[in-house]
Amino acid sequence: ENFASLDCVALSQLYQFWLRVQVEHAQLSVLERHHKRRLREAYADQVAPRPSRLQREVSATLSRMGWTHDFEHVTEDGLSP
Numbered sequence: 249e250n251f252a253s254l255d256c257v258a259l260s261q262l263y264q265f266w267l268r269v270q271v272e273h274a275q276l277s278v279l280e281r282h283h284k285r286r287l288r289e290a291y292a293d294q295v296a297p298r299p300s301r302l303q304r305e306v307s308a309t310l311s312r313m314g315w316t317h318d319f320e321h322v323t324e325d326g327l328s329p
Contacts, residue, residue, distance in 0.1 A: 251286055259290030 251259060266287060299307075299320055307319045 251283065256290045256293055259287050260294040263287035263291035 251262075254262070266284065303319075307317065310317050
């Protein structure tokens with residue numbers, strides 16, 4: 249139950265596993281809320297946004313049009329979908 253000995257990569261992988269379990273077995277609640285939060289934070293730290301070329305081109309076009317926008321939206325969870 250204690251994740252203190254795990255590094256960010258291991259915690260990130262556990263978060264991905266937990267997401268998979270939630271998809272396949274939503275009725276299971278195998279983690280306490282504070283553990284979920286710690287795993288999610290580790291995952292967000294490991295996943296650097298990598299915008300696609302199309303996304304960069306669309307953003308540049310919107311900027312040329314004078315349309316104010318967020319280039320890379322980050323959710324409340326710290327993720328960039």
